[in-house]
Amino acid sequence: MTLTITNIKRSNSDKTESVTLENGVIKGWNIPAEGETIDGQGGTVAPALIELHAHLREPGQTEKEDLASGLAAAAAGGYGTVVCMPNTVPVIDDPAIVRSLIQKASGLGFARLHPAAALTKGQHGEALAELSYLKDAGAVMFTDDGRTNENARVLRLGLEYAGSLGMVVSVHAEDASLRADGVMNEGPVSEALGLPGNPAAGESARVARDLEILAGLHAQGSKAHLHIQHLSTARALELVRGAKARGLNVTCEVCPHHLTLTDEALRGFDAIYKVAPPLRTQTDADALLEGLKDGTVDCIATDHAPHTRAEKERDLLDAPSGIAYIELAFPLMYTRFGGDLGLEKLLDLMTAGPARLMNWPAPSLEAGAPADLVVLDLDTEREVNPAEFKTKAKFTPWAGEMLRGWPLLTVVGGQVAYRRE
Amino acid sequence: MTAAPASPSARPRHLLDFQDWSPERLTAILDNADTMLQVLDRPVKKVPALQGLTVCNAFFENSTRTRTSFELAARRMSADVLTFAAGSSSVSKGESLRDTVEVLTAYKVDAYIVRHHAAGAAHLVARYSGKPVINAGDGRRAHPTQALLDAYTVRQEFGSLEGKRVAIIGDVRHSRVARSNAELLPMLGAEVVLCGPATLLPSDLAALPGVTLTSDPKEAVRGAHAVMALRLQKERMGGGFLGSLQEYADTYQVNEALMAEAESGAIVLHPGPMNRDLEISGEAADGARSRILQQVENGQAIRMSVLYHLLVGRD
Structure with a gap:
């Protein structure tokens, strides 16, 4: 199978070029067109984006999302690779589930799927899952995600075991006892709204604990790698910055919703803004942006967390947490922060950044590299229209906003995974 | 998502809180x-x-x-x-x-x-x-209707809310009555003092205009024209907010001794239902200062x- 994309530019150049893809790899640039030809409409080509944190809800919660809808949404967002979280029903703690998900996804023709598996059996935080078998089955990361790791000893064991396998342990860093019944950031807004607050210390205290555990393991020679998911507070970011300066093997991700929204959004009592960790303050958002710039933050992840409309129409105490927006993450980031961060840095945070922390080969557009790429329209403003979403969650905080940077074309393994009509 | 600014001419469609009310x-x-x-x-x-x-x-x-x-x-x-x-x-x-x-x-x-x-x-x-x-x-x-009836009861007593000081004592953290009064009474010219044990008194409420916080009940009632006791949910004990109900009552109960620290004509309010002899003494609930049935x-x-x-x- 051969495919040539013409009329495209690379992000660091103004030259109009073409690229030919063959047998799943990049064959060459500006060589005579072969096979099917697609007009890239003058768009900017980049390696396909990598998402390290998405909830695709399969198996067991396919009313919210499934592999087909979630991976199609990812491809529409310019993503070529997605790591899905294991908090499904049943939990992804069994090698057979990992294999079946990978097999099913590979036949869909959308983004590639790399499942994360549970760190502990049933994500109960009590006994390690079969980490070695899970890795062999294709799991790329271990996490108990939103179940948080209340038992510090078990997390320590997991970091140690996974470290010996060269695997990342990612954590939803939040002390459940400090969170208590909190449904939004604790502060003047939560008090004004009469909603139970979740203090920033819930995140920073947990990050501090986990960093101490990691430092102790390193001192004993362990290669353990701790990845902190969806960092949301200025203080926790500061702790990670310090830990990196000490040379700890810690990485972290930040989500666009924590950069673009604050707890003020809850004033209308719309549970569409309920997310875990919660939307914080502008001070936190500013600190996170600073963290993106200075390298404290390793990558941007979306924590794509679809729920049904009926679930998100419940009251704020009852509604589940999560926002699903994988298909507009790049346009949102590019429109809001493209000028501030620069295109190269933004792309790095969504391609090479996640690949580096996962120890994957650096995404590349050179001949011989995997033919996973995206063509972005950086100029045309388009309105966010949830009715067009591929995800089953056809609603979003950004509905009606004008954004630039929409993907025109996403290619995965040399095959068209998304093409804008 | 914030409410439109209040204008005297606009007639609000709902009474959800007092945000779009003048x-x-x-x-x-x-x-x-x-x-x-x-x-x-x-x-x-x-x-x-x-x-x-x-x-x-x-x-x-x-x-x-x-x-x-x-x-x-x-x-x-x-x-x-x-x-x-x-x-x-x-x-x-x-x-x-x-x-x-x-x-x-x-x-x-x-x-x-x-x-x-x-x-x-x-x-x-x-x-x-x-x-x-x-x-x-x-x-x-x-x-909001509870806060309105509280405001009405104070106004009925003193003719106006302007310059009046209302102390609200108890589990402020979990109280919609406290929040609505803290929103309404300053709009009508009164001053609100919220009082309770620190664990039940969120410091962020001090950001509201016309509202001060204290954990000292005597300080709260000093100069107060009305003293409101809030219902203490006994279930809260499970949350670890308090050492004991006895300790709470000894410190924060609205009773004759505490009322002696207030203005001479000060009245006693309670949104009900009361835990007699916990947040309010029987004497205070039934005494000459009490306006609790008038509130109803x-x-x-x-x-x-x-x-x-x-x-x-x-x-």
Whole structure:
């Protein structure tokens, strides 16, 4: 199978070029067109984006999302690779589930799927899952995600075991006892709204604990790698910055919703803004942006967390947490922060950044590299229209906003995974 | 998502909290309650103002007192009243709030009175029904008719709220009554002091205009014209907020000794239901300073006035 994309530019150049893809790899640039030809409409080509944190809800919660809808949404967002979280029903703690998900996804023709598996059996935080078998089955990361790791000893064991396998342990860093019944950031807004607050210390205290555990393991020679998911507070970011300066093997991700929204959004009592960790303050958002710039933050992840409309129409105490927006993450980031961060840095945070922390080969557009790429329209403003979403969650905080940077074309393994009509 | 700025001319469609209400409008509700109290003193306690309208008492959380007060208020205004109690309804079968409200609206309900355990639920009913909504208590957020009846009771005593100091003592953290009073009373010229043990007194409430916080009850009542004891939920003990109920009562109980520190003519308020001899002593509840039963009577008049204000003379 051969495919040539013409009329495209690379992000660091103004030259109009073409690229030919063959047998799943990049064959060459500006060589005579072969096979099917697609007009890239003058768009900017980049390696396909990598998402390290998405909830695709399969198996067991396919009313919210499934592999087909979630991976199609990812491809529409310019993503070529997605790591899905294991908090499904049943939990992804069994090698057979990992294999079946990978097999099913590979036949869909959308983004590639790399499942994360549970760190502990049933994500109960009590006994390690079969980490070695899970890795062999294709799991790329271990996490108990939103179940948080209340038992510090078990997390320590997991970091140690996974470290010996060269695997990342990612954590939803939040002390459940400090969170208590909190449904939004604790502060003047939560008090004004009469909603139970979740203090920033819930995140920073947990990050501090986990960093101490990691430092102790390193001192004993362990290669353990701790990845902190969806960092949301200025203080926790500061702790990670310090830990990196000490040379700890810690990485972290930040989500666009924590950069673009604050707890003020809850004033209308719309549970569409309920997310875990919660939307914080502008001070936190500013600190996170600073963290993106200075390298404290390793990558941007979306924590794509679809729920049904009926679930998100419940009251704020009852509604589940999560926002699903994988298909507009790049346009949102590019429109809001493209000028501030620069295109190269933004792309790095969504391609090479996640690949580096996962120890994957650096995404590349050179001949011989995997033919996973995206063509972005950086100029045309388009309105966010949830009715067009591929995800089953056809609603979003950004509905009606004008954004630039929409993907025109996403290619995965040399095959068209998304093409804008 | 923030409310439009209040203007004296705009007539709010709902009473969810006081955000889009002006002091002038709120004063009009208090003024009109005088008339409603006169109606309640007549042998025939009924006016035809809401004839033909159907008001739904939608109580997703149990409350006998508030529900009864609203129900009587609506009936005395000649409205038809549909009482919906979540415990014995489709909600217990898993129906969503939106579906419930849409079904009730299809019965041609003209206005809702909503009590719910979640802050913001009254806002959701307003959004889903498109009908006027009176918030009868949403979680720990707001209970605006309670605050209005408290304001009315203080005004009745002193002629005006201007320059008056109201101390509210107890579990402020979990109290919608405290939050609504802290929002309303400063709008009408009064000063509010919130008081309770530090664990039940969120420091962020100090950001509200006209509101100060203290954990010292004597400091709270000094110069106070009205002292309100909040109900202490005994269940809170499980949350670890307090050492013991005895310790709480010894420190924060509104009693004769504490009232001796207040202004000489100061009155005692309580939103009910009371835990006698816990947050309030029997003597204080029944004594000459107590206006607790007056609050109950005023509550009905205030609710009649709010219904009138929201539902009469609107197309």
